[in-house]
Amino acid sequence: MKKIIVIGGGVTGCSIARELVRYDTEVTVLERFNDVSSGTTKANSGIVHAGFDAKPGTLKAKFNMLGNAMFEKLSKELDFPFKRNGAFVLCFDKEDLPRLRELYDRGIKNGVEDMFLLTPEEVWDIEPNITHDIAGALYAKTSGIVSPYEMAIAYAENAAVNGCNFELEKKVVDIQKEGEGWKVICEDGSSYYGDMVINCAGVHADEINNLVCDKKLTIIPRKGEYMLYDKTCSFITSTTIFQMPSKMGKGILVAPTTHGNIITGPTAKDVQDKEDLDTTFEGLNEVYDKARKSVPSLNKKFVITQFSGIRAHCTEDDFVIGESDKKGFYNVAGIESPGLTSAPAIAVYVAEDIADKLDLKKKKGFVAKRKAIPHFAILPDREREKLIKENPLYGKVICRCEVVTEGEIVDAINRPIGAKTVDGVKRRTRAGMGRCQSGFCLERVMEILARELGVDFETIAKNESGKYIVYRKEK
Amino acid sequence: MINKNLVIIGGGPAGLAAAKSAYDSGERDIVILERESVLGGVLNQCIHNGFGLHTFKEELTGPEYASRYIQEVQKRGIEYKLDTTVLNVSDKKIVTAVNEKDGLLKYKAKAVILACGCRERPRGGINVAGSRCAGIFSAGTAQKLINIDGYMPGKEVVILGSGDIGLIMARRMTFEGAKVKAVVELMPYSSGLNRNIVQCIKDFNIPLLFSHTIVDIKGEGRVSSVVIAKVDENLQPIMSTAQEIKCDTILLSIGLLPENELAKSASVQLSPVTGGAIVDENMMTSVDGIFECGNVLHVHDLVDFVSMESEDAGRSAVEYINRKSKPKRDYVEIKCSGGVRYVVPQYLSKSDKLDKLQLKMRVNNVYKDTRLVVLAGDEEIYSKKKQIVTPGEMESVILNKEMIEKAQKSDKLEVMLKGE
Known part of the structure; x- marks a missing residue:
């Protein structure tokens, strides 16, 4: 049986793995962190882009359009939060209206439907909290929002159920030719053979490529900082609000999240360090000031957290997708925005392409559907009662702010590729994501993790393995 | 649906005192709903002394103070449900709660006393930039980890904010062998009690820096240092005064916020200043028959005053239950x-x-x-x-x-x- 190695467990790697397990092949995902969805996937805007941004003819344009159209079916099949909520691009200055028109025309060229150029009055009719300082806006109804980490986790779980092997904490340090394929060597000394190796390493995709290929790639880490607002601010907008894009990106947006918060950001700053996820004084101020340019009523008082993510900006300025100059080594690199939108379409394309190259046959018994952890907070009472009857732990609320029960947390830990850390539980259940930011539930989540994993309380990490939260008291 | 004259939400000092006084005012049909597995609320983790000087004329620890009220409640046979989280209170005073044993519980109450306390403002609430690594705790979380669970949050500590819990934790961490390198306060004065500044900070020679704030948190995976700076009169950091302090832990004591999600669900009118309900002299909110007392109403510094206020609320709730007519507003x-x-x-x-x-x-x-x-x-x-x-x-x-x-x-x- 042909073996395939996917390097990187972000949304790109997980979705490709899930499309590949439809075939009669052995798929292994190597992820350097202790969880999937731990890099760029966990910290981005969570937008399913309509497709008017990308330059016509690029891979970005192609996969954006294909991907966008897949989300209704996919989000039902894999049970992750998605909503088609529409988006504005605000034009603040009359003189910029021709550029807005260009954006519209580009959208038409890319095949975007349900797109309109609106007057300020028409904009305020839809979103009255948008600034009165606008000259017009582009309105794209097909834009959507998605929970990016839940989407990647859903893909990963479904891939795992269908036989994909996830190897966590496997940082790839070398790739050597071995027979017809490749030997992928990890930092801990372990190695994996692949007839095909797929490079989905996100911000590190250049390093992985450059281990093997003659044609070198350069990824420039581009930091984006965000501020997240309390759910009580959800009235501010139900539509995603962009500003006119620049060459650094799509600018600062104000958007609802699928869970009812308001997200603002990102900044766009090229940084040296690919692991530099620190927020900055200047960055947060920029997010705040620019977001208030779109929605002046945003108030710092209601911010519950800040974070930043790193975009994998490739100097090629487009997605790099396809078999490289070395046979059996396949790049899916430079997957920056609209990467999340494109991921489902890229995955299907890559899987079909590789199946063709390796002559893979579809296998029987592929399970397409995945069921998410039930979210007690949003269930009707009748279903809550049923859940508690089946498992009383669903009657024990652990996270007050987001109303997350012990049943959900235990489920998150014991699923395929289950949570091992406090942040892993958070991304799967929302425990600790509310307005108190885990002040109350941190210690209870740690207790449940320790119990379910059969480890000591003090070995529970927030995120990175070995970076502990507490110490044992010295007597 | 269970009919209940009085539903008290929260079994901390406020809820316990309200229950006791409601009982003593003649009411027998009472239930206290408590989300933790024991009564007493935050007092259970406040193992320092200084409680009860007004109420009992003696200095008790938090658990001792709580146990006095718990005994009063138990002596009277007042019903309470532990591990029970209230999910919703409607303006018709229907209280929806959940626990493992009963599943979903619905009470139709004649009166409701909200005694759900407050929570700590998290880091996100003040936009401190830097790493989002492990080692950053709200002071109360750290207090619980040390006093209830028996674990240390860290060894070298910087505390941001000089609220009472921050001050008390400075002393507590010191007792447990940690080094508290500084307490950093944005304002030119402390938001804590003077006695805590003396007994928890000065007595231990812990540097207390007013008009300072944290401008950056450094650390890969775990805190490794903080950068602090002086602030100007507009509370903006003066970057030229920045200095780095090595530490592995940051505790935040930057304000307590009344936890009024249930009040909101019942359409109770809130004060933008206190964060609690707007009440009359009976502690009744804008919704007839819904009362508030304790830290959910406004943040107190002494539990004695919480008890007093809550006894008023308990008494008033019983008066309300026994009324023939709607209260005139x-x-x-x-x-x-x-x-x-x-x-x-x-x-x-x-x-x-x-x-x-x-x-x-x-x-x-x-x-x-x-x-x-x-x-x-x-x-x-x-x-x-x-x-x-x-x-x-x-x-x-x-x-x-x-x-x-x-x-x-x-x-x-x-x-x-x-x-x-």
């Missing part, structure tokens, strides 16, 4: 000005006969040599010299029958500071 608004940031209660009934009325308030800055004054109409009905008032110490004024009648008659009641 004919009020004198209790206003505050001249340095007084808020006053609780915010309304006084014009017609109710009262023997005394306690006004609780906080000031918005440090004032020296001033007078705390209460006006009824234009008449000064109360005046007390104050050498110093600070935002960290709640002030209280008790009005007698005569003063209350004056206020009711003049239709104007106002508290303020008057400089000498």
Whole structure:
């Protein structure tokens, strides 16, 4: 049986793995962190882009359009939060209206439907909290929002159920030719053979490529900082609000999240360090000031957290997708925005392409559907009662702010590729994501993790393995 | 649906005192709903002493103070449900709760007392930039980890904010062998009690830096240092004064916020200043039959005052239950000005006969040599010299029958500071 190695467990790697397990092949995902969805996937805007941004003819344009159209079916099949909520691009200055028109025309060229150029009055009719300082806006109804980490986790779980092997904490340090394929060597000394190796390493995709290929790639880490607002601010907008894009990106947006918060950001700053996820004084101020340019009523008082993510900006300025100059080594690199939108379409394309190259046959018994952890907070009472009857732990609320029960947390830990850390539980259940930011539930989540994993309380990490939260008291 | 005369949400000091006094006022059909697995609320983790000086005339620890009230509740046979989280309270006073044993519980209550306490403001609430690594705790979380669970949050600590929990944790961490390198306070004064500054900070020679804040948190995976800087009069950091302090832990004591999600679900009107409900002298909110007391109403610094306020609420709730008619909402608004940031209660009934009325308030800055004054109409009905008032110490004024009648008659009641 042909073996395939996917390097990187972000949304790109997980979705490709899930499309590949439809075939009669052995798929292994190597992820350097202790969880999937731990890099760029966990910290981005969570937008399913309509497709008017990308330059016509690029891979970005192609996969954006294909991907966008897949989300209704996919989000039902894999049970992750998605909503088609529409988006504005605000034009603040009359003189910029021709550029807005260009954006519209580009959208038409890319095949975007349900797109309109609106007057300020028409904009305020839809979103009255948008600034009165606008000259017009582009309105794209097909834009959507998605929970990016839940989407990647859903893909990963479904891939795992269908036989994909996830190897966590496997940082790839070398790739050597071995027979017809490749030997992928990890930092801990372990190695994996692949007839095909797929490079989905996100911000590190250049390093992985450059281990093997003659044609070198350069990824420039581009930091984006965000501020997240309390759910009580959800009235501010139900539509995603962009500003006119620049060459650094799509600018600062104000958007609802699928869970009812308001997200603002990102900044766009090229940084040296690919692991530099620190927020900055200047960055947060920029997010705040620019977001208030779109929605002046945003108030710092209601911010519950800040974070930043790193975009994998490739100097090629487009997605790099396809078999490289070395046979059996396949790049899916430079997957920056609209990467999340494109991921489902890229995955299907890559899987079909590789199946063709390796002559893979579809296998029987592929399970397409995945069921998410039930979210007690949003269930009707009748279903809550049923859940508690089946498992009383669903009657024990652990996270007050987001109303997350012990049943959900235990489920998150014991699923395929289950949570091992406090942040892993958070991304799967929302425990600790509310307005108190885990002040109350941190210690209870740690207790449940320790119990379910059969480890000591003090070995529970927030995120990175070995970076502990507490110490044992010295007597 | 279970019919219940009185549902008390929260089994901490506020809920316990409210239950006791409701019982003693004749009510027998009471249930306390508590989300933790024991009664007592936050007192259980406050193992330091200093509780009960007003109520019991002796110095108790938090658990001791709680146990006195727990015994009172148990002695009276008042029903309570533990590990039970209230999910919703409607303006019709239908309380939806959940626990493992009963599943979903629905109570139809005649009166509801919200005694759900407060929570700590998290890091996100003040936009501190830097790494989002492990090692950053709210002071109360750290307190629970040490005192209840028996684990240390870290070894070298910087505390941001000089709220009471932060001050107490500075001492507690020191006792446990940690090094508290600094307590950093944004304001030029502490938001904690003076006695805590003396007993928890000065006695241990811990540097307390006013008009300073954290401008950056460094660390890969775990905190490795913080950068602090002085702030100017607009509270903006002066970057030229930045200095780095090595530490593995940051505790945040940057404010307590009344936890009023349930009040909101019941459409109770909230005060933007206190974060708690707007109440009348009976601790009744804008919704008939829904009462608030304790830290959910406004953040107290002494539990003794929580108990007193909550006993009032318990008594009033029983009066409400026994009423034949709807309460008349004919009020004198209790206003505050001249340095007084808020006053609780915010309304006084014009017609109710009262023997005394306690006004609780906080000031918005440090004032020296001033007078705390209460006006009824234009008449000064109360005046007390104050050498110093600070935002960290709640002030209280008790009005007698005569003063209350004056206020009711003049239709104007106002508290303020008057400089000498």
